[in-house]
Amino acid sequence: MEAEQLITTKILEKSQPQCTYTFGFPPDELTLESGETFGPLTLAYQTYGELNTEKSNAILVLHALSGDANVAGQDGWWSNLIGQGKGIDTDKYFVICSNIFGGCRGSTGPSSINPKTGKPYGIDFPLITIGDMVNAQRHLIDHLGIQKLLAVIGGSMGGMQVLQWLVSYPQRIRAAIPIATTMKHTPQQIAFNEVGRQAVMADPNWRNGNYYGHSIPARGLAIARMIGHITYMSDASMTEKFGRKFKSEKAPFKFGADFEVEGYLRNRGDNFVKRFDPNSYLYITKAIDYFNILNGHSLGDIFRGLQAKVLVLAFKSDWLYPAYQSQEIVKACKLAGVDASYCELNSNYGHDAFLLEIEQEAHLVGNFLKSVINNRKEESNDYSSS
Amino acid sequence: MLDLGCGDGELLQFLIREKKVRAQGIELQEQAILRCVAEGLSVFQQDIDTGLSEYIDNSFDCVILNQTLQQVRKPDFALHEALRVGKKTIVGIPNFAHYKARARIFFKGRVPITPSLPFQWYDTPNLHFLSLNDFMDYCKNKSIQVERSFFKSDNKQVKFLPNLFGEYGFFLLTKNRP
Numbered sequence: 001m002e003a004e005q006l007i008t009t010k011i012l013e014k015s016q017p018q019c020t021y022t023f024g025f026p027p028d029e030l031t032l033e034s035g036e037t038f039g040p041l042t043l044a045y046q047t048y049g050e051l052n053t054e055k056s057n058a059i060l061v062l063h064a065l066s067g068d069a070n071v072a073g074q075d076g077w078w079s080n081l082i083g084q085g086k087g088i089d090t091d092k093y094f095v096i097c098s099n100i101f102g103g104c105r106g107s108t109g110p111s112s113i114n115p116k117t118g119k120p121y122g123i124d125f126p127l128i129t130i131g132d133m134v135n136a137q138r139h140l141i142d143h144l145g146i147q148k149l150l151a152v153i154g155g156s157m158g159g160m161q162v163l164q165w166l167v168s169y170p171q172r173i174r175a176a177i178p179i180a181t182t183m184k185h186t187p188q189q190i191a192f193n194e195v196g197r198q199a200v201m202a203d204p205n206w207r208n209g210n211y212y213g214h215s216i217p218a219r220g221l222a223i224a225r226m227i228g229h230i231t232y233m234s235d236a237s238m239t240e241k242f243g244r245k246f247k248s249e250k251a252p253f254k255f256g257a258d259f260e261v262e263g264y265l266r267n268r269g270d271n272f273v274k275r276f277d278p279n280s281y282l283y284i285t286k287a288i289d290y291f292n293i294l295n296g297h298s299l300g301d302i303f304r305g306l307q308a309k310v311l312v313l314a315f316k317s318d319w320l321y322p323a324y325q326s327q328e329i330v331k332a333c334k335l336a337g338v339d340a341s342y343c344e345l346n347s348n349y350g351h352d353a354f355l356l357e358i359e360q361e362a363h364l365v366g367n368f369l370k371s372v373i374n375n376r377k378e379e380s381n382d383y384s385s386s
Numbered sequence: 387m388l389d390l391g392c393g394d395g396e397l398l399q400f401l402i403r404e405k406k407v408r409a410q411g412i413e414l415q416e417q418a419i420l421r422c423v424a425e426g427l428s429v430f431q432q433d434i435d436t437g438l439s440e441y442i443d444n445s446f447d448c449v450i451l452n453q454t455l456q457q458v459r460k461p462d463f464a465l466h467e468a469l470r471v472g473k474k475t476i477v478g479i480p481n482f483a484h485y486k487a488r489a490r491i492f493f494k495g496r497v498p499i500t501p502s503l504p505f506q507w508y509d510t511p512n513l514h515f516l517s518l519n520d521f522m523d524y525c526k527n528k529s530i531q532v533e534r535s536f537f538k539s540d541n542k543q544v545k546f547l548p549n550l551f552g553e554y555g556f557f558l559l560t561k562n563r564p
Contacts, residue, residue, distance in 0.1 A: 341429050
């Protein structure tokens with residue numbers, strides 16, 4: 001009996017193998033926000049836990065710039081938050097995570113083969129937006145037969161997708177958890193992305209995006225990633241992690257990676273190149289820069305009539321997506337009378353905190369999800385008694 | 387309703403459960419926010435001293451400032467904001483002129499430490515020290531209408547000389563009509 005239980009748990013713990021869903025075949029191509037049509041397109045996705053019979057326990061997790069569908073389980077990028085008995089408990093919830101449209105981790109992006117030419121799209125790939133990414137995810141959710149998601153959750157660019165879901169498909173979600181994110185990219189945020197893009201494009205190997213089959217612009221992409229990592233940390237977390245420590249006791253070479261922090265950044269940059277397509281980097285950062293959920297609407301109108309419950313989280317040391325930007329989201333919720341909560345967590349980790357400051361985050365997210373479910377039960381009780 | 391300085395959300399929970407109101411809270415302490423969210427309450431981590439500019443006038447039927455006013459840096463501003471966003475405001479304050487507090491100052495020459503003021507001078511969250519009469523004088527000067535008031539001590543209502551025998555005072559306020 002016990003052994004049997006153990007085996008069942010083991011099976012549940014294992015995620016389903018990565019799946020793909022391809023849609024948008026002519027003549028049903030996707031109409032992008034730019035007005036262009038695009039199709040077919042594939043989304044790579046992964047699921048954890050089991051969908052209940054009412055299909056009411058599905059949570060869509062939205063990844064940040066460099067993430068993928070592998071959110072939980074071994075090597076999952078948010079496996080400290082999502083799994084059996086964790087903040088998002090896969091014994092209770094059916095967790096879905098898909099690689100974004102425009103990505104390079106199984107979903108269609110600039111490195112995918114263009115069926116019309118038989119070659120990778122490169123920079124013939126259309127400009128995409130956060131709205132296009134969310135629209136593609138909505139097709140996946142339809143495909144999975146889920147009418148209403150229990151929650152959408154994500155940090156950074158994932159948080160932008162959460163906000164986009166709230167605006168594009170408010171009827172399809174019960175709750176939303178945007179973390180360490182913003183309603184619109186600011187000049188400072190655009191500036192960092194632009195330096196990253198320039199690093200990629202200045203690499204002679206970039207060849208106007210036609211590097212497939214040749215050497216990739218690895219140096220450029222690695223430098224872009226190094227800049228990114230600086231913005232993800234904080235002064236305090238870098239001091240704590242590296243100090244002014246040298247990498248080795250040997251007499252330092254003039255421009256070698258003498259300091260630990262240099263070694264760390266080089267290492268992060270070099271590793272990133274192995275798993276990320278430089279053109280995807282250009283397209284995704286551009287989509288982030290164009291993100292402005294208000295898009296002509298006033299702060300008070302953007303969430304008007306929204307029924308979903310919202311939990312907004314920010315981190316005190318995050319200077320890339322500072323807390324005031326999360327407070328704007330909160331303000332919009334308040335103006336619209338949306339049932340919301342806001343917590344600004346103490347952390348030294350900077351923007352990375354949303355992936356690292358797990359104890360508090362798990363506590364908040366876990367309890368918030370419980371309250372969403374309880375609310376729903378109360379509502380249905382009210383309904384049956386009236 | 388809006389509870390300013392809602393702490394762990396005990397009052398919010400009571401109001402939602404017993405009075406079936408729609409309510410939300412504002413609180414500065416992170417740990418208190420964590421406990422509120424655990425109870426399923428709608429709470430915002432925010433400093434009341436920075437104001438409530440995101441709420442338009444009369445957004446709430448009632449705004450509560452329970453054991454909060456004496457702890458904010460600018461009580462004048464906080465109360466003004468509460469009166470602005472609420473149709474009515476309820477203020478609850480501890481009485482620094484309760485006879486036990488007076489006795490401790492008078493006989494011992496020490497600052498009051500009483501059941502309603504249980505803090506040492508060096509770790510008290512209370513930044514302002516006022517009596518029930520001080521508060522009523524203030525309302526009068528600012529033309530704030532005190533619709534009802536209620537005083538209590540040891541969980542019993544106090545009617546006789548409240549400024550001497552009342553440990554806590556509660557006031558239902560409405561803004562002055564020009």
